[in-house]
Structures are given as C-alpha cells and as structure tokens.
Amino acid sequence: MKHDATLTKQEIKLNQNLSMTAFVFDFVTKLQEIPIFKPDQHLVRVLRASPHKRLQYVAVEGLVQADGEPLASQFVPRCFGVIQKIAVEEHRKYWNSITKTWNSRTMNRKETNNSVPFSLVSPGAYITDLYVKIQNPLEASGCYLDRVYFKVRRAEEGLGNLVMHGLSGEKPVAMEESEELLRVGSTLTGFGEVVLEGGQVMRLQAPQDGRKFILVPTDYRSFMDRHERSASMWKTLTAVTGITGASLLAKAIYCLVGKQDDRSK
Known part of the structure; x- marks a missing residue:
C-alpha cells in the first residue's frame, strides 16, 4: 500500500507538470503568432490596408516619449517619466499579550499615482512624426514601472519613547518611501x-x-526569450518527473511481483 500511495502522488505530480507544460507551451505559441511592429511607415501601410484601419491584436515596440511636459522625479534629479507612483507606508510593532511578543504590521500606506499622455517612437528615428499614442495606459496590466528611489527611515528610540511604547503597547519601527x-x-x-x-x-x-x-518594460525579443526559456524549463522538469515516475512504477511492480513469488513459495 505504501508503494501504491507513493506512485499515486507521483502520478498526480506528473499530471500537474504535464498540464503546466501544455499551458506554458500554448501561451508561448500564441505569443509567437502575434505580429510585431514598430512605429514606422510599414505599420502605417499595414493599417491603411486593413479593414476599418484597425489591427485587432498586435505588439508594438518603441521608446517612451512624453506628448508634452514629462513628470519629474520627486527624489532623483534629472529623472523624468510619464507614469509615476509614490508610496509611503509605516511599519509598526504591537505587543501581543497572549504570546508575550512584539508583532510587526504595516499601516497608513499612502499611494500617489500621476501620469501624462505619452507615445512610442521608433528607436533611432530622427523624425518623430510617426508615433503610436498609448490610450489609457493605467488600464493595462504588466509590471512596467522602474523603481528609481527607495529609502527606509528608522524610528528613533529614546528613554521617554520606550516608556510610552510600553504603556500603549505599540511602537513605530520605520517609515518606507519609494x-x-x-x-x-x-x-x-x-x-x-x-x-x-x-x-x-x-x-x-x-x-x-x-x-x-x-x-x-522591455523589447519584444527579450520578452519572448524569457517565456521561451520558461517553456523549456517546464519541458525539462516534466521529462525528469516522467523518468522518476517510471522508476517508481518499476520499483512498485518489482516489489509486488516479489511478494507474490514469496507467497507462492
């Protein structure tokens, strides 16, 4: 029974890996089928020849350019962007009278989001008459923001503060800005x-x-390379799991046959 249980767990794990591998390969295959363009005359010609001057689902790669005045970083000199997120949160500890320990928690998180209209232009283009405007970028998914500033300000602990913290059962630890x-x-x-x-x-x-x-936040080729490596990793993992499963199956059969032989004797 022990071997049967081990085999069942291995079969479940193998099936899970097969399902994940199939999902990843299907996802990568669909990505490879998506047409890739840059903001240039070729894209304009394709759009003009398309029904309703519309391409339903494509990838467009380019450099970010603000349509007007860009946003200046609040912390980094001469650093500009088109979407900005500033977050401030407080880390505190509170006394747990049951466990007699100080437990951590995050509170008072404040987040500010700013954006200005922007477009994608073709890399190396000297004339920026051709561009692709990004409509409602905050509605898009994806981790496309780059963290340009991060600082943790530790709370100062004096004798008076320690007494107050002991009475209130709560004390500040740090303020985090990003x-x-x-x-x-x-x-x-x-x-x-x-x-x-x-x-x-x-x-x-x-x-x-x-x-x-x-x-x-990358070029199309780098994006595809990362997902193709992921698909290759899952394929290798499934192959290794399959070999392990076959080994366990052989071991289980050998044990079962061995027991039957012992009984016949």
Whole structure:
C-alpha cells in the first residue's frame, strides 16, 4: 500500500507538470503568432490596408516619449517619466499579550499615482512624426514601472519613547518611501489593438475582443526569450518527473511481483 500511495502522488505530480507544460507551451505559441511592429511607415501601410484601419491584436515596440511636459522625479534629479507612483507606508510593532511578543504590521500606506499622455517612437528615428499614442495606459496590466528611489527611515528610540511604547503597547519601527517611474526614453512593448486615425495618427488601446491590454518594460525579443526559456524549463522538469515516475512504477511492480513469488513459495 505504501508503494501504491507513493506512485499515486507521483502520478498526480506528473499530471500537474504535464498540464503546466501544455499551458506554458500554448501561451508561448500564441505569443509567437502575434505580429510585431514598430512605429514606422510599414505599420502605417499595414493599417491603411486593413479593414476599418484597425489591427485587432498586435505588439508594438518603441521608446517612451512624453506628448508634452514629462513628470519629474520627486527624489532623483534629472529623472523624468510619464507614469509615476509614490508610496509611503509605516511599519509598526504591537505587543501581543497572549504570546508575550512584539508583532510587526504595516499601516497608513499612502499611494500617489500621476501620469501624462505619452507615445512610442521608433528607436533611432530622427523624425518623430510617426508615433503610436498609448490610450489609457493605467488600464493595462504588466509590471512596467522602474523603481528609481527607495529609502527606509528608522524610528528613533529614546528613554521617554520606550516608556510610552510600553504603556500603549505599540511602537513605530520605520517609515518606507519609494518612487516608481515609467521613464522617458525607456524601451516598452505594448500588446493590444492598434487603430489609425486621420491617416497618420496611430493609437494602441485595449482590445475590443476581450484580450488583455499589456505593457512590458522591455523589447519584444527579450520578452519572448524569457517565456521561451520558461517553456523549456517546464519541458525539462516534466521529462525528469516522467523518468522518476517510471522508476517508481518499476520499483512498485518489482516489489509486488516479489511478494507474490514469496507467497507462492
């Protein structure tokens, strides 16, 4: 029974790995089928030839450029972006009278989000008449912000504060500040629907067919390489698990046959 239980667990693990591998390979295959463009004349020509001057789901790779005045970092000199998130949160400890220990918790988190209109331009382009405007970027999924500032301010503990903390059962530990930006000039790849307006103005927006609007802070090739490596890892893991499962199966059969032989004797 012990061998049967071990085999069942191994079969479950193998099935889980097979399912995950199939999911990852299907995801990567779908990514590979998505057309990739840059904000250039080729994209304009393709849009003009498309029905309703619209491409339902494509990837567009370019450099981030503010349409007007960019956002300046509050902490880093000469650092500019188009989307900004500033977060401040307090770390405190409170006394647990049951366990007689100080427990940590985070509280009073304050987050400020700012954004300005921006577009993607083709890398190395000298003329920026061609660009793809990003429509409602805050609606997109993806971790596309870069942390440009992070600081932890430790709370000072004097004798008077220690007495007060002992009476209140709560004491401050630290104040944490961070700032994240989608920086001007950084490489960004957007997945979504592209439409052409007025003959030259291109816009990347959330797809109407329900597929995800995604922004990733890298070029398309790097994004694909990362997911292809992940698919390869799952394939290797499944192969190793399959070999292990086969070994356990052989061992279980050997033990079972061995017991039957002993009984026949």
